[in-house]
Amino acid sequence: MADFKELDPVLHQSLRLAVMSLLASVESAEFVYLKEQTKATAGNLSIQLDRLKEAGYIQIVKDFNGKKPRTTCSITASGKNALEAYVDALKTYLNL
Amino acid sequence: MADFKELDPVLHQSLRLAVMSLLASVESAEFVYLKEQTKATAGNLSIQLDRLKEAGYIQIVKDFNGKKPRTTCSITASGKNALEAYVDALKTYLNL
């Protein structure tokens, strides 16, 4: 009877989920910070941030901090909703 | 701070997770039953059951029910442990 809901494939990936989890509780976070927290490689993080952006789950703003490039990410309303839905769906799989 | 643990790649897939979830709460279940409950195609289910078996998370017994082939699956102790560990790991991603 569990009626397994579809798990959003964008969120059902560990690095993207970790990023979303981090972004859910802050105003915004920089690439370097996300990289440290998730222990991801820069390449992988770069790609997964792109996918989250393509999905409309995060916003990415690029500017310069002095002379250094800076990539700042923040979760969107749509991203928050998707994350909540994902958690709900997961609950039907596990008994949480 | 969250310290994102590795998510067991065998369990971090919806059909396999659904199967494990179903098997966790029953003595055993047949292929056909799992197929109905998960709404998976037979081919996909066949392959994912193999992978769960390869991982040592389930046992598969094949026999005949009258004249029909029957495939019966049950979770192993190792599978139960892995599922618990997976759920724990997920909790560090989401705040459950």
Added chain:
DNA sequence: GTAAACAAGTTTATGATATAAACCATATTT
């Protein structure tokens, strides 16, 4: 009694994904 349809799976082929490794541009240090 044989052709067609059904049941229970398995195998194959391909398209999508994840990730490491290589690369680029600029800045700083030696």
Added chain:
DNA sequence: AAATATGGTTTATATCATAAACTTGTTTAC
């Protein structure tokens, strides 16, 4: 002026997920 560091992006490959086709045998319809 090399070498190293910073902040990323691009590319190449190996793995994975899944649909579609196939297999083996059984039941039903003609």
